Amino acid sequence: MAHWLKSQLTKLGATDIQLKDLGIQEHTKDLALPPVVLARFGTDANKKNILIYGHYDVQPALKEDGWNTEPFELVEQGDCLYGRGATDDKGPVISWLNILQAHNELKLELPVNLVFCFEGMEESGSLGLDDLIIAEKDKYFKGVDAVCISDNYWLGTTHPVLTYGVRGCSYYSITISGPAADLHSGLFGGVVHEPMIDLSHIFAKLTDPQGKILIPGIKEMVAPLTPEEDKLYDTINFDLEGFEQNIGSKTVLHDNVKDALQARWRYPSLSIHGVEGAFYNPGAKTVIPAKVVGKFSIRTVPNIEPRKLDEVVFKYVNEVFASLKSKNTLKVELVHDGDYWVSDPHNWSFRAARKATKAVWGVEPDLTREGGSIPITLSFQNNLNTSVILLPMGRGDDGAHSTNEKINVSNYIEGTKTLGSYLHFIAEEEKDA
Numbered sequence: 138m139a140h141w142l143k144s145q146l147t148k149l150g151a152t153d154i155q156l157k158d159l160g161i162q163e164h165t166k167d168l169a170l171p172p173v174v175l176a177r178f179g180t181d182a183n184k185k186n187i188l189i190y191g192h193y194d195v196q197p198a199l200k201e202d203g204w205n206t207e208p209f210e211l212v213e214q215g216d217c218l219y220g221r222g223a224t225d226d227k228g229p230v231i232s233w234l235n236i237l238q239a240h241n242e243l244k245l246e247l248p249v250n251l252v253f254c255f256e257g258m259e260e261s262g263s264l265g266l267d268d269l270i271i272a273e274k275d276k277y278f279k280g281v282d283a284v285c286i287s288d289n290y291w292l293g294t295t296h297p298v299l300t301y302g303v304r305g306c307s308y309y310s311i312t313i314s315g316p317a318a319d320l321h322s323g324l325f326g327g328v329v330h331e332p333m334i335d336l337s338h339i340f341a342k343l344t345d346p347q348g349k350i351l352i353p354g355i356k357e358m359v360a361p362l363t364p365e366e367d368k369l370y371d372t373i374n375f376d377l378e379g380f381e382q383n384i385g386s387k388t389v390l391h392d393n394v395k396d397a398l399q400a401r402w403r404y405p406s407l408s409i410h411g412v413e414g415a416f417y418n419p420g421a422k423t424v425i426p427a428k429v430v431g432k433f434s435i436r437t438v439p440n441i442e443p444r445k446l447d448e449v450v451f452k453y454v455n456e457v458f459a460s461l462k463s464k465n466t467l468k469v470e471l472v473h474d475g476d477y478w479v480s481d482p483h484n485w486s487f488r489a490a491r492k493a494t495k496a497v498w499g500v501e502p503d504l505t506r507e508g509g510s511i512p513i514t515l516s517f518q519n520n521l522n523t524s525v526i527l528l529p530m531g532r533g534d535d536g537a538h539s540t541n542e543k544i545n546v547s548n549y550i551e552g553t554k555t556l557g558s559y560l561h562f563i564a565e566e567e568k569d570a
């Protein structure tokens with residue numbers, strides 16, 4: 138993907154294209170991190186410099202997960218383009234290339250200089266990118282006036298949005314090791330401490346059945362909800378049926394949209410993702426897995442400090458394990474983390490995005506926060522001392538990370554126009570003091 142992007146950017150006339158090597162992935166001997174693709178389009182000292190970030194990596198996908206089409210082949214059906222990455226985030230990345238192509242073919246000058254930064258580790262916590270931003274802040278990224286990211290989704294399916302916050306994500310693994318090899322459960326069941334039983338007990342104590350996090354010390358770090366913030370949720374263009382339609386079931390924990398949105402945007406949540414080493418195929422294998430690695434993550438919000446969070450998580454998991462009095466061994470580790478980000482949704486970049494949305498879609502955008510994470514957002518804002526905007530093009534029902542991920546053709550086309558128009562409006566906008 139990095140090489141493909143490089144060749145496309147070259148054809149489109151981008152300059153100073155570099156594939157930045159990020160070194161080897163920690164905990165592996167020789168697995169290289171995928172390179173970050175940097176490129177420029179325009180270097181006019183009289184124009185603003187807008188950094189465009191996107192990611193070319195995607196979540197894993199297998200046809201047998203429940204896809205109707207091959208996940209790594211783009212398939213057009215009706216108004217939809219199906220394929221892994223259609224909305225997250227290959228579609229939006231390619232739309233930036235389409236904007237260059239359109240300007241080239243129309244012989245239209247872009248009113249801003251663009252600095253592209255496309256990475257290949259976003260779905261794994263943006264490993265290595267933070268260091269690159271710090272190393273390049275006074276070199277490749279010098280003079281960046283604003284950052285624009287198209288890597289999230291509308292809240293619903295009909296109304297465009299501008300997004301001014303993301304939750305952070307701290308991803309943990311719990312490794313429980315017991316016997317030297319998998320065992321026959323008839324011969325050894327009831328005789329040995331089973332790693333999977335230990336892990337199930339720990340998992341069961343992470344949240345209550347309603348998803349409330351049971352780890353002490355987390356809710357105490359969450360910024361209190363002020364009456365002003367609470368009021369912001371009164372005017373949001375969405376309903377519970379919309380939520381349920383997006384999910385395809387009536388399994389929402391809340392009975393009103395305000396509570397559901399606050400749970401998604403401004404409170405932490407804990408999700409259990411899977412177990413490595415456990416039997417998961419169809420059939421009825423009677424095995425005691427010798428070693429299992431359980432994976433869970435916590436979505437973080439203001440003012441949860443990642444290091445403090447690690448401390449309370451490690452302490453709690455160790456305490457729960459100790460209470461099991463198991464003779465197995467436990468290791469709990471942080472796999473990766475990325476911070477939350479919340480910004481002012483009325484700054485000059487948001488004003489330009491608002492005008493662009495109005496011009497293309499004919500309506501005022503809603504202002505939303507994103508329950509998902511884009512780990513590098515805060516790093517751009519802090520290290521480049523600039524504002525960041527999230528300007529999504531996909532819909533809330535696109536199925537990002539899920540089976541049958543899609544983007545609507547209409548969203549892709551109008552979304553591309555919106556991103557292109559944003560570049561024109563931001564060129565005209567007065568920067569905030």
Ligand SMILES: C[C@H](N)C(=O)N[C@@H](Cc1c[nH]cn1)C(=O)O
Nearest residue numbers: 225259260261262288306509510
């Ligand atoms: C919202 C964005 N498109 C996204 O899907 N982000 C991922 C990033 C991630 C993975 N691990 C930690 N963060 C997400 O929110 O899961």
Ligand SMILES: [Zn+2]
Nearest residue numbers: 225226259288
């Ligand atoms: Zn993404």
Ligand SMILES: [Zn+2]
Nearest residue numbers: 225260537538
């Ligand atoms: Zn994603």
